[in-house]
Amino acid sequence: MDEQPVMVFKDVVKVYPLPAGDVTALEGVSFQVDRGEFISIMGPSGSGKSTLLNLMGCLDIPTTGDIYISGTRIGDMSDVELTNLRRDRIGFIFQYFNLFPLLNIIENVTFPMMLKSQRAVDPEKGKEVLRSVQLEEKLFTHTPTELSGGQQQRVAIARALINDPDILLCDEPTGNLDSKTGAGIMDLMTELNKKGTTIIMVTHDPHIAEYSRRTIRIADGRIVA
Amino acid sequence: MIFWEIAKRNIRINVLRSSLAMLGIVIGVVAIASMGILGNSLVASVSDSLSSVGDSVIVTPYSGGGGGFGGGGGSRSVNLKITDQNFQQIKRVAAPNVAIPVYQTAEHMKIGVGSDDIVAVVYGLPSADVPDLLKLQDGVYNNGNSGCLIGPTFAKDHNLKVGSRITIGTNGDKGTLRVMGIIEERGMSFDISTDSALVVTKEWFENTYNRDADYDEVVVKVKDGDTAAMKIAIEKQLNKRKDMKIVNVMDSKATLATIYSTFGMVTTFVTAIGGISMVVAGVSIFNVMMMSVTERIKKIGIMRSIGTQKKEVMSMFIYEAAIIGVVGSTIGGVMSIMAGYAISALVLNTTKHLFTIANAFSVAEGMGFGIVICLACGFYPAWRAANLNPIDALRHE
Numbered sequence: 001m002d003e004q005p006v007m008v009f010k011d012v013v014k015v016y017p018l019p020a021g022d023v024t025a026l027e028g029v030s031f032q033v034d035r036g037e038f039i040s041i042m043g044p045s046g047s048g049k050s051t052l053l054n055l056m057g058c059l060d061i062p063t064t065g066d067i068y069i070s071g072t073r074i075g076d077m078s079d080v081e082l083t084n085l086r087r088d089r090i091g092f093i094f095q096y097f098n099l100f101p102l103l104n105i106i107e108n109v110t111f112p113m114m115l116k117s118q119r120a121v122d123p124e125k126g127k128e129v130l131r132s133v134q135l136e137e138k139l140f141t142h143t144p145t146e147l148s149g150g151q152q153q154r155v156a157i158a159r160a161l162i163n164d165p166d167i168l169l170c171d172e173p174t175g176n177l178d179s180k181t182g183a184g185i186m187d188l189m190t191e192l193n194k195k196g197t198t199i200i201m202v203t204h205d206p207h208i209a210e211y212s213r214r215t216i217r218i219a220d221g222r223i224v225a
Numbered sequence: 226m227i228f229w230e231i232a233k234r235n236i237r238i239n240v241l242r243s244s245l246a247m248l249g250i251v252i253g254v255v256a257i258a259s260m261g262i263l264g265n266s267l268v269a270s271v272s273d274s275l276s277s278v279g280d281s282v283i284v285t286p287y288s289g290g291g292g293g294f295g296g297g298g299g300s301r302s303v304n305l306k307i308t309d310q311n312f313q314q315i316k317r318v319a320a321p322n323v324a325i326p327v328y329q330t331a332e333h334m335k336i337g338v339g340s341d342d343i344v345a346v347v348y349g350l351p352s353a354d355v356p357d358l359l360k361l362q363d364g365v366y367n368n369g370n371s372g373c374l375i376g377p378t379f380a381k382d383h384n385l386k387v388g389s390r391i392t393i394g395t396n397g398d399k400g401t402l403r404v405m406g407i408i409e410e411r412g413m414s415f416d417i418s419t420d421s422a423l424v425v426t427k428e429w430f431e432n433t434y435n436r437d438a439d440y441d442e443v444v445v446k447v448k449d450g451d452t453a454a455m456k457i458a459i460e461k462q463l464n465k466r467k468d469m470k471i472v473n474v475m476d477s478k479a480t481l482a483t484i485y486s487t488f489g490m491v492t493t494f495v496t497a498i499g500g501i502s503m504v505v506a507g508v509s510i511f512n513v514m515m516m517s518v519t520e521r522i523k524k525i526g527i528m529r530s531i532g533t534q535k536k537e538v539m540s541m542f543i544y545e546a547a548i549i550g551v552v553g554s555t556i557g558g559v560m561s562i563m564a565g566y567a568i569s570a571l572v573l574n575t576t577k578h579l580f581t582i583a584n585a586f587s588v589a590e591g592m593g594f595g596i597v598i599c600l601a602c603g604f605y606p607a608w609r610a611a612n613l614n615p616i617d618a619l620r621h622e
Contacts, residue, residue: 087532102234
């Protein structure tokens, strides 16, 4: 396992300036994620989970404090650099799958690859990743709307993995699936973690959180456990 | 690239909306290009009629103004004919160019026995100078006092041929003339309009109408083309006194330039009116693009979150606008040629001026304007899409 942590939060504060007064969403949050970890982040609504997720996903920058992704400090990065960091180092998995309906499955999966290479890519890598998430080959040329929820989430996982990211960031990955399909997805995530993929998962479902090896609990913008 | 593909597919999936936006561009391009074609064809048509007189300076007796309407300040009309003395002065100034004295009157005449009395213009010109001024389509130049030349419209209207006879005067009292030649069509002219007229010898005209070197006008054919200098030289010689002008001098080339300039302005004006429809089309494109952005806010958020740069999001929408612009403008360009053909045929009764460089430019101008309008109207929606906050966009439902 690589010595360098894939993610470090140091005294991170996030304040949203609003007309009615500043709102502090995160207050002095510090933690570290080592390579190969499977972490779940839990907390009630309004606890700061979404803000934390946005910061971990480099969609936002902290008001104060430092965030490091694979040793790179994100606080001073430009939008272009942050976007490249998201593309190359982070894989996103959303609750509602968020595939592109205008693209077929292979195109959806290879989309981040095309962003990286700036040219048409060999679909074989996409097929390989789709096979690794156990999606039937006959579905590769279908459009997302022709797939079930569980199948769509497998495609979304494949898309998140295509650029070999350092971290897989999951926002309620089973929140839109029935329990059996959800369990299948979690089994897949566990398997990916066993192969070395670092996973950070935001969830409010304690059963789903049980799949992770560490849980960070957050309340009122602070880590409580 | 994938964004080009997404832009194409988005247009295909919203085919009705995209087609309506394209239709606006098609109408705009057709309006601009066909108005341009009409204007160019009009100029070309007039140019055909007038270009043969572009090397002339026409001198007429001073009539109180600069050859146009109204008077010229305190000046007075002192002579409605050009005297032989004046003509000799003009001739000296014009040398080595040819100065042609012209007599002109309207006369009654009959064609054949028992025919109706008609009235036509009769010009009297020195026989030696006629070839410098007129070209024949049939027959020979007239050197004798019993012959005449006639214009092509006159010949056609009265079914005259070389050798036909025309009886001059109300009761035929001015004798009979034989048609020696038929003049080539000259169209509108500043010097003499011969299409529906007779041209006789100077001597016949002087004898018949009792005229003696008091000309109605003098035409100077300027070989080197510098008609402006010739105009100034003649005016300087003959209109020496500011309070008593002798002649009006018209530079046909300058007059032509004024006419072309006026036609140019008219063309620009009607094209600008066509441009209004393009602006309306642009508003439609803007609306379509804004709808397209609003519909895809969430998708934009996803794209941005997984590593799509702002410029790539922007390119996707610019591609959409460009596709609408290029396809709409191309269809519009083809249709504007057809519209230009139809308008030219209906308004000018000819389509021979359709395939010209000026008209090709008008079509290109219309198409270019269509594409530019599409890109310009697609720019803000694209910019707005690219600059959406990814977090807000992801939350959008």
